[in-house]
Amino acid sequence: xxxxxxxxxxxxxxxxxxxxxxxxxxxxxxxxxxxxxxxxxxxxxxxxxxxxxxxxxxxxxxxxxxxxxxxxxxxxxxxxxxxxxxxxxxxxxxxxxxxxxxxxxxxxxxxxxxxxxxxxxxxxxxxxxxxxxxxxxxxxxxxxxxxxxxxxxxxxxxxxxxxxxxxxxxxxxxxxxxxxxxxxxxxxxxxxxxxxxxxxxxxxxxxxxxxxxxxxxxxxxxxxxxxxxxxxxxxxxxxxxxxxxxxxxxxxxxxxxxxxxxxxxxxxxxxxxxxxxxxxxxxxxxxxxxxxxxxxxxx
Amino acid sequence: xxxxxxxxxxxxxxxxxxxxxxxxxxxxxxxxxxxxxxxxxxxxxxxxxxxxxxxxxxxxxxxxxxxxxxxxxxxxxxxxxxxxxxxxxxxxxxxxxxxxxxxxxxxxxxxxxxxxxxxxxxxxxxxxxxxxxxxxxxxxxxxxxxxxxxxxxxxxxxxxxxxxxxxxxxxxxxxxxxxxxxxxxxxxxxxxxxxxxxxxxxxxxxxxxxxxxxxxxxxxxxxxxxxxxxxxxxxxxxxxxxxxxxxxxxxxxxxxxxxxxxxxxxxxxxxxxxxxxxxxxxxxxxxxxxxxxxxxxxx
Numbered sequence: 001x002x003x004x005x006x007x008x009x010x011x012x013x014x015x016x017x018x019x020x021x022x023x024x025x026x027x028x029x030x031x032x033x034x035x036x037x038x039x040x041x042x043x044x045x046x047x048x049x050x051x052x053x054x055x056x057x058x059x060x061x062x063x064x065x066x067x068x069x070x071x072x073x074x075x076x077x078x079x080x081x082x083x084x085x086x087x088x089x090x091x092x093x094x095x096x097x098x099x100x101x102x103x104x105x106x107x108x109x110x111x112x113x114x115x116x117x118x119x120x121x122x123x124x125x126x127x128x129x130x131x132x133x134x135x136x137x138x139x140x141x142x143x144x145x146x147x148x149x150x151x152x153x154x155x156x157x158x159x160x161x162x163x164x165x166x167x168x169x170x171x172x173x174x175x176x177x178x179x180x181x182x183x184x185x186x187x188x189x190x191x192x193x194x195x196x197x198x199x200x201x202x203x204x205x206x207x208x209x210x211x212x213x214x215x216x217x218x219x220x221x222x223x224x225x226x227x228x229x230x231x232x233x234x235x236x237x238x239x240x241x242x243x244x245x246x247x248x249x250x251x252x253x254x255x256x257x258x259x260x261x262x263x264x265x266x267x268x269x270x271x272x273x274x275x276x277x278x279x280x281x282x283x284x285x286x287x288x289x290x291x292x293x294x295x296x297x298x299x
Numbered sequence: 300x301x302x303x304x305x306x307x308x309x310x311x312x313x314x315x316x317x318x319x320x321x322x323x324x325x326x327x328x329x330x331x332x333x334x335x336x337x338x339x340x341x342x343x344x345x346x347x348x349x350x351x352x353x354x355x356x357x358x359x360x361x362x363x364x365x366x367x368x369x370x371x372x373x374x375x376x377x378x379x380x381x382x383x384x385x386x387x388x389x390x391x392x393x394x395x396x397x398x399x400x401x402x403x404x405x406x407x408x409x410x411x412x413x414x415x416x417x418x419x420x421x422x423x424x425x426x427x428x429x430x431x432x433x434x435x436x437x438x439x440x441x442x443x444x445x446x447x448x449x450x451x452x453x454x455x456x457x458x459x460x461x462x463x464x465x466x467x468x469x470x471x472x473x474x475x476x477x478x479x480x481x482x483x484x485x486x487x488x489x490x491x492x493x494x495x496x497x498x499x500x501x502x503x504x505x506x507x508x509x510x511x512x513x514x515x516x517x518x519x520x521x522x523x524x525x526x527x528x529x530x531x532x533x534x535x536x537x538x539x540x541x542x543x544x545x546x547x548x549x550x551x552x553x554x555x556x557x558x559x560x561x562x563x564x565x566x567x568x569x570x571x572x573x574x575x576x577x578x579x580x581x582x583x584x585x586x587x588x589x590x591x592x593x594x595x596x597x598x
Binding site: 036037043044045047058061065067070071072073075076077078092180185195196198199200202203204205206207208210212213215216217218219220221222223224235237240244247248288289290291293294297298299 | 512
């Protein structure tokens, strides 16, 4: 998995994806046209694609409202759905996608295979990695090229994701202390991914608090170390909220450019740092025994 | 504040609210008609109204998609907005409401007064309490009667919110242990309110994890005590996810009917329990010095 992170740039999709303008599914016609609302369904390491697209669409003012769906149930009205499942067999995502299709909503799949790839809807197939969470570059860029095709959004495709050992070391130290990860709404998805990497790779359980909301409740109870996230690309109101948090309670601040390159470079370091924490704790970062056990026990 | 919680039933609004069918604001006409999307803007103790309406609308299949807005920024398209601010002066809520109005979206205010009550939009005024978080019964029922008027939704108005000392004691013990609060998507708002009461009253910082998503990441890192929430009123898929969590990791399970009476009765006990924890820790449950300090420092 460490090799995967170190070679993340190889998995970036660098060219347009092929999509029809319309398709038939079970005798019904679906048109892939720009819609005001973009639903992105997906769980865990695949679901983070939706979280990051929400961040990016907020920061860069993309012409749709991004709504993340992390459940079996989907009751949205008009819109367009991206269904992201690394395995293609995630029961929540498949169930939500089927519900969207029944409602007449066009769905595009992003997956490595599985049932999702066999549904007969437009599907972007991406290459495999050692684990779903390690396949973020290909899943995220597949989604972004899809949005370029449909909405004409612009984004950067980084030529490299340079590794900075000092940043990795700082992340090892900060995340190893089991912090509360504090981020503004505009960086919520990024913060959530940091938590998830700490969960799955390092088997730690830091929590996430989102600003400005956390200034209305969490701040009174805050007791542990703080990992704060900010960016030159977010609104001044959000930057101020992060700064005030650290002024009041102190904390380790990470500044991340909210570009595709900035996000993936930072998350590559988070991946490596959480693997390093696991190895230092004598834990296998790749194995997820509880997730496997849950899958066995699910009816 | 303890008296407020003990007397919560007195603050329930028991009769229809008065709303026009349309109104003028800054020379523009706004119609209060059912819309597919209901945005509920609000922060902290006022914002929880939106969280709980999202839970209720999910469980009871209400005819709108509830979207919670906890930010200055609002970029939604079509819909209807409830702007909930206890003081009426919450800068995030006022800014979001103004943005919605500029987009031609009708906004209804729920407040005790302040700037929001003076904007010249339809406003439901509710009675004050010792703190915004203690005014939940009147803010929530004001919002519900508004939704009855516009969408015709049905809900229960409980005649009483009976106090059960054993439940309060169990909550003192469970929340005092700084648990991770685990709840399904359909009870997410309820879980979040529990966290917030622990933050503000008891000055503790439990975290919240939402199922099924938490089974894809958090479960691997889970290390502390667990407070699990379930209900007879939620889908079997959600109940199963809660049960599997407790089977695997153990935890204290709280079963809450997802009715207005069930939710408010439970939250009354949570309020009382978090006040009791504060008093046992020698802390003033009513004072929120960090929140006050942040307000002073905000530009």
